Amino acid sequence: MARRLRPVGLDFVGTAPVRHVFVREVAAPVAAVYGALEDVPGWAEWFPQVTAARPVDAGAGRDVTLTGGIRFRESIIAADEPGVYAYRVDVTNLPGVRAMAEEWWLSPAGTGTRVRWTFATDGTAAYRLAMKVARGGQARAFRDALTALDRRLRA
Numbered sequence: 001m002a003r004r005l006r007p008v009g010l011d012f013v014g015t016a017p018v019r020h021v022f023v024r025e026v027a028a029p030v031a032a033v034y035g036a037l038e039d040v041p042g043w044a045e046w047f048p049q050v051t052a053a054r055p056v057d058a059g060a061g062r063d064v065t066l067t068g069g070i071r072f073r074e075s076i077i078a079a080d081e082p083g084v085y086a087y088r089v090d091v092t093n094l095p096g097v098r099a100m101a102e103e104w105w106l107s108p109a110g111t112g113t114r115v116r117w118t119f120a121t122d123g124t125a126a127y128r129l130a131m132k133v134a135r136g137g138q139a140r141a142f143r144d145a146l147t148a149l150d151r152r153l154r155a
Contacts, residue, residue, distance in 0.1 A: 022142040031081075
């Protein structure tokens, strides 16, 4: 059953009870990586856990479906080309979650890009514990996604 989450702003990324931060460098330039983040339907081609994604509300939001049937209705809360792309989850069918936001921070790294992804969330005690346990899986998902994205952008 879909539930509405507490609306949060960009500040939540730095203050959430559960925060996972992952960093990786890719060979693609910042503008190309940022363009891929803004290409919402394209996420399903490089982020393995994303099975479908589409822009909604004239591009101000996103509908995203993950493997296992988890769905998110998101609002974009920052789109500052070429450096920051962030969104919060407004509605989801994921149990236990109360608030969630993600931030993608891009900065030049030589001729490539340093990508920092912050996953920020809050929820019930059981949910927070589950998210702490899930950190390793998220790290692998991030690594695999950026490897696929970099390969796609170089093709």
